[in-house]
Amino acid sequence: MNICVVGVGYVGLVVGTCLADFGHNVVCVDTNKDKIDGLKNGISPIYELGLEELIHRNVKEGRLSFTTDLKHGIQASLAVYVAVNTPNKADGTADLSYVQAVAAKIAEEMDGYKVIILKSTVPVGTCAKVREIISKKLEERVSEKNLAADVNLNGYLPTFSIVSNPEFLREGSAIEDFMRPNRVVIGAESDQVIAIMKDIYRPLYLLETPMVITNLETAELIKYASNAFLATKISFINEMSCICEKVGADVNMIAKGMGLDRRIGSKFLHTGPGYGGSCFPKDTQALLSIAKEVGYEVKIVKSAIEVNEYQKKRMISVIKQAMQDVEGKTIGILGLAFKPNTDDMRDAAAITIINGLQELGAKIKAFDPVSMDEAKKVLNNVEYCESSFAVAENSDALVILTEWNEFRQIDFSKIKELLNAPVIIDTRNLYDPERMLKLGFEYTCIGRGNFKSA
Numbered sequence: 050m051n052i053c054v055v056g057v058g059y060v061g062l063v064v065g066t067c068l069a070d071f072g073h074n075v076v077c078v079d080t081n082k083d084k085i086d087g088l089k090n091g092i093s094p095i096y097e098l099g100l101e102e103l104i105h106r107n108v109k110e111g112r113l114s115f116t117t118d119l120k121h122g123i124q125a126s127l128a129v130y131v132a133v134n135t136p137n138k139a140d141g142t143a144d145l146s147y148v149q150a151v152a153a154k155i156a157e158e159m160d161g162y163k164v165i166i167l168k169s170t171v172p173v174g175t176c177a178k179v180r181e182i183i184s185k186k187l188e189e190r191v192s193e194k195n196l197a198a199d200v201n202l203n204g205y206l207p208t209f210s211i212v213s214n215p216e217f218l219r220e221g222s223a224i225e226d227f228m229r230p231n232r233v234v235i236g237a238e239s240d241q242v243i244a245i246m247k248d249i250y251r252p253l254y255l256l257e258t259p260m261v262i263t264n265l266e267t268a269e270l271i272k273y274a275s276n277a278f279l280a281t282k283i284s285f286i287n288e289m290s291c292i293c294e295k296v297g298a299d300v301n302m303i304a305k306g307m308g309l310d311r312r313i314g315s316k317f318l319h320t321g322p323g324y325g326g327s328c329f330p331k332d333t334q335a336l337l338s339i340a341k342e343v344g345y346e347v348k349i350v351k352s353a354i355e356v357n358e359y360q361k362k363r364m365i366s367v368i369k370q371a372m373q374d375v376e377g378k379t380i381g382i383l384g385l386a387f388k389p390n391t392d393d394m395r396d397a398a399a400i401t402i403i404n405g406l407q408e409l410g411a412k413i414k415a416f417d418p419v420s421m422d423e424a425k426k427v428l429n430n431v432e433y434c435e436s437s438f439a440v441a442e443n444s445d446a447l448v449i450l451t452e453w454n455e456f457r458q459i460d461f462s463k464i465k466e467l468l469n470a471p472v473i474i475d476t477r478n479l480y481d482p483e484r485m486l487k488l489g490f491e492y493t494c495i496g497r498g499n500f501k502s503a
């Protein structure tokens with residue numbers, strides 16, 4: 050099938066590349082010329098394991114191309130995926146201006162039947178709004194020019210279908226998540242368009258991937274419900290970590306003991322410095338706004354957001370307490386991205402924590418295997434280092450903020466030699482406290498009863 054993917058970000062690029070790998074002809078469109086120029090030269094604008102190789106292969110085999118020419122993308126394709134950004138506005142509602150701009154452009158340029166698939170995470174009712182925008186524009190096109198004179202229309206007013214197809218991939222394992230998803234959610238209004246969507250995802254059908262086929266509104270809400278639930282799970286275990294510290298219990302064992310119950314499950318029960326990234330903070334806020342608009346207050350999700358904010362700020366107190374004071378001290382940070390295997394710094398806990406420590410007068414050195422270029426855009430006055438050892442050198446403490454694999458088996462004797470004081474604050478609970486004490490570190494971790502929280 051000929052497919053156009055509009056928006057070549059963390060989602061659009063993975064979706065477009067994987068659809069090409071399924072065997073479709075995919076043209077990816079973005080307004081960002083630098084991104085497109087880079088991609089034409091085989092350079093991925095994002096760090097995602099295996100992505101660049103997959104792009105190269107599909108470009109080489111002639112199924113994948115990149116352009117800034119949306120008109121070409123639309124006219125060359127039956128299915129048009131919309132994967133542009135939907136950031137939050139200051140009031141927490143989703144900013145749909147990018148989605149709406151693409152919808153208007155599709156209506157201006159479409160020359161025949163199109164399936165318009167919303168991949169972006171959008172509030173309930175957005176698909177209906179997009180339908181309205183396109184219908185209105187098409188009517189304008191007909192009234193502005195003589196229908197018969199519009200060469201692109203060939204005398205016909207084109208028809209279209211809207212599909213809600215939210216994306217559940219996780220940065221860091223995005224290709225695997227897209228190629229082997231737990232489920233595919235499709236909100237659609239006719240058997241014809243459902244058949245087209247099944248055709249697009251035929252390789253997944255063969256893998257017996259469950260397809261949840263429903264109406265547009267339900268599909269739109271499934272995405273927010275899923276993210277809000279996962280964020281709530283994280284905030285729940287982070288609350289447990291606070292209790293554990295007070296009563297001398299171990300939150301890792303609490304998570305294990307809970308997670309083995311199949312009704313609960315072990316995923317998303319790892320305590321840490323608070324969730325971040327491009328989805329959970331934005332989508333939980335947007336869900337509150339969606340509910341507020343219809344006169345309902347989502348109490349559980351509101352609490353999950355509050356707990357998350359508290360957990361991020363609590364880490365500053367934990368670090369301060371472990372170091373007695375941070376004013377005038379140098380703190381070495383390992384890991385900046387909101388999670389490992391991505392360079393994404395959007396809403397990373399590191400931003401709140403580093404800003405907080407700087408406000409208290411600390412000097413920050415940091416290392417992250419891939420996100421330092423992105424970090425430079427959002428953090429000030431940080432000395433970036435080329436390795437964990439360079440971070441440790443002459444620092445008064447080492448703080449783990451992201452659980453990259455390479456930090457798991459670090460050379461602790463070298464780290465100890467390089468640090469001014471053997472102080473490690475591990476917000477991801479990567480290490481065994483007993484071992485760290487034996488190695489001579491003053492070791493602080495989260496929710497394991499070995500220190501009193503501030």
Ligand SMILES: NC(=O)c1ccc[n+]([C@@H]2O[C@H](COP(=O)([O-])OP(=O)(O)OC[C@H]3O[C@@H](n4cnc5c(N)ncnc54)[C@H](O)[C@@H]3O)[C@@H](O)[C@H]2O)c1
Binds near residue numbers: 059080169170220
């Ligand atoms: N990042 C994730 O892990 C993830 C997972 C699931 C869903 N989502 C959702 O997917 C959507 C995209 O997220 P993302 O992280 O890929 O965003 P992103 O910011 O990385 O990428 C969006 C891209 O869209 C482009 N764009 C904006 N307006 C455009 C236009 N008019 N025409 C062409 N291109 C345009 C931007 O230049 C940018 O490259 C969001 O709604 C997000 O909530 C993200």
